[in-house]
Amino acid sequence: MMRKIHSRERKNGLDAIFITQMILIGILVLYVAVLLFRKGESDTPFAEMEQAVEGVLDNSDMKEADHKMFRRNYRLNANDYDGVMLWFREGTMEVDEILVVKLKSKEQSDTVVEAIEARKKSRKESFQGYGASQTKLIEDSIIDVRGNYILFVIKEDAEKIDQVFQKAL
Numbered sequence: 001m002m003r004k005i006h007s008r009e010r011k012n013g014l015d016a017i018f019i020t021q022m023i024l025i026g027i028l029v030l031y032v033a034v035l036l037f038r039k040g041e042s043d044t045p046f047a048e049m050e051q052a053v054e055g056v057l058d059n060s061d062m063k064e065a066d067h068k069m070f071r072r073n074y075r076l077n078a079n080d081y082d083g084v085m086l087w088f089r090e091g092t093m094e095v096d097e098i099l100v101v102k103l104k105s106k107e108q109s110d111t112v113v114e115a116i117e118a119r120k121k122s123r124k125e126s127f128q129g130y131g132a133s134q135t136k137l138i139e140d141s142i143i144d145v146r147g148n149y150i151l152f153v154i155k156e157d158a159e160k161i162d163q164v165f166q167k168a169l
Contacts, residue, residue: 041147042169046083046102049149052168053085053100056161062087062096074099074115081108082148095123095134098161099152109145116143116152123154 065086067078078084083102089095101112120141127134141154142162151165 041106042149044149044169046085049100049102049165049168050083050085052164053098053151053161054087056157056164057087057098062089062098070099074112074119076112076115080104081112093131093134095127095131095137095154096156097123097152097154099150100165101150103148103150106148109150112150113143113145116150120152120154 065073065088067084069088070076070078070084070086073086081101082104083100085098085100087096087098089097099116103109103112120138120143124135124138127138137154137156140158142151142158144151144153144162144165146166146169149165149169151162153161155161
């Protein structure tokens with residue numbers, strides 16, 4: 001014996017499936033929104049980040065800067081941040097520079113990025129007109145802001161350093 005399904009029973013079944021689908025879609029949208037709008041702060045200790053970035057540097061021709069050099073070049077106080085690492089190449093025609101800053105608060109981000117932009121502009125003006133390869137490196141530099149970390153790289157292998165930085169987060 002076959003049972004006939006009335007349209008009302010079919011409709012109730014479809015309504016339940018539709019409601020379940022809408023709830024799942026809503027949960028998915030909420031999850032994606034949380035991922036996109038979360039703070040994105042890294043819990044990576046600064047010493048670990050420093051070690052990761054230094055691991056890809058060719059330290060033979062680069063020198064680590066002290067807090068005075070950071071203040072002179074960026075007009076910022078290193079003690080205001082959870083960590084600052086600055087490497088550079090010595091020489092009047094050298095532009096290679098790597099800066100990693102761990103922020104104490106998200107509000108510091110704009111200040112640090114503005115200081116980096118000013119440093120980049122200053123370096124570019126210094127080499128404009130006679131240092132074509134240096135100017136190109138400065139133009140191709142990377143400023144990567146990721147939550148509570150900021151990376152600034154002027155170097156031929158900047159992409160490689162940025163990848164290591166992102167992986168260490």
